Amino acid sequence: ASTLGAQAAVTGRYFGTAVAANKLSDTTYSTILDREFNMITPENEMKWQTTEPSRGSFNFGPADQIVSHANSHGQRMRGHTLVWHSQLPSWVSAITDANTLRSVMDNHITQEMTHFKGKIYAWDVVNEAFADGSTQHRSSVFQNVLGNGFIEEAFRTARSVDPAAKLCYNDYNIENWSDAKTQGVYSMVRDFKSRGVPIDCVGFQSHFGSGGPPSSFQTTLSNFAALGVDVQLTELDIAQASGTAYANTVRACMNVSRCTGITVWGIRDSDSWRSGDSPLLFDSSGNKKSAYNSVLQALGSG
Ligand code: G3I
Numbered sequence: 001a002s003t004l005g006a007q008a009a010v011t012g013r014y015f016g017t018a019v020a021a022n023k024l025s026d027t028t029y030s031t032i033l034d035r036e037f038n039m040i041t042p043e044n045e046m047k048w049q050t051t052e053p054s055r056g057s058f059n060f061g062p063a064d065q066i067v068s069h070a071n072s073h074g075q076r077m078r079g080h081t082l083v084w085h086s087q088l089p090s091w092v093s094a095i096t097d098a099n100t101l102r103s104v105m106d107n108h109i110t111q112e113m114t115h116f117k118g119k120i121y122a123w124d125v126v127n128e129a130f131a132d133g134s135t136q137h138r139s140s141v142f143q144n145v146l147g148n149g150f151i152e153e154a155f156r157t158a159r160s161v162d163p164a165a166k167l168c169y170n171d172y173n174i175e176n177w178s179d180a181k182t183q184g185v186y187s188m189v190r191d192f193k194s195r196g197v198p199i200d201c202v203g204f205q206s207h208f209g210s211g212g213p214p215s216s217f218q219t220t221l222s223n224f225a226a227l228g229v230d231v232q233l234t235e236l237d238i239a240q241a242s243g244t245a246y247a248n249t250v251r252a253c254m255n256v257s258r259c260t261g262i263t264v265w266g267i268r269d270s271d272s273w274r275s276g277d278s279p280l281l282f283d284s285s286g287n288k289k290s291a292y293n294s295v296l297q298a299l300g301s302g
Helices: 004-009 027-036 061-072 098-115 141-146 150-161 180-195 217-225 243-254 290-299
Strands: 014-019 039-042 076-083 122-127 166-171 201-204 230-238 259-264
Touching (some): 014 027, 014 076, 039 061, 039 259, 076 098, 076 150, 098 141, 122 150, 141 150, 150 180, 166 230, 180 217, 201 217, 243 259, 243 290
Parallel strands (some): 014 259, 076 122, 166 201
């Protein structure tokens, strides 16, 4: 096949990108989006800061724009993200009472998942809850007020709201098998599976330096998959976008049958949160970079 999405679909996988609602009217942008990608993650529009800026007052307008674009172009959606310490409004960070925070968190999950019910293939239920260089959770209002159980609480609530959606844990710096953080997340997933806490997938953000993925990346993906979850590359970008680094990344996924899809974190270099690194597959004018061809070829290797 001659596009990323169609080539990924040959092996039953998807190829997605992060999308910003305010760029959909840019025709260079939307032309590439609709030609190449069959999965969309809203880059910011489903985050708490946007969707519930003050308590009980919900704003789904920007995310609805993206969902409606996806519906009319045959693209599926990943929901990003329900519970995250960042881009969190200050009214949430200020809560100190556990019963209040638990009901605020559960209500946020319930309202947002209900609004998008039936339109989201997979949700990043909890994002980036583990500390770098450690097997433990990071400090956050959720961790500090609710304790370790907040992740389980969020997944159980999510399952009860939309039993058809895949529920994912998503994080960065969990690609190298020997890292403490990887081991911490692995232990959590193993524990969840053994106790029947609902979890269906783990997202590996995959924000890589110029060398690309660690050599253990495929091992990490297959070890997680062996726990009984799907794995996905959810926010891929690679400094300087070397074709070899991209191909190594894609091959690690292709070699793991439960690696069900890859999402790059933006379309053109100019769309990237790290645009100074030119980390994406299209240049700022929307031309395919050489890494694009490396990815297309590697997608054929499954
Ligand atoms: O929308 C406002 C705009 O009104 C304002 O004028 C401007 C001035 O700063 O800010 C705009 O908001 C920015 C927003 O992106 C939309 O462009 C925020 O400042 C900026 O902080 C925000 O950055 C996002 C970042 O998450 C926030 O943590 C990036 O776009 C987004 O790519 C990035 O994505 C995260 C994933 O969600 C989780 N994993 C890491 C990844 C990269 O940081």
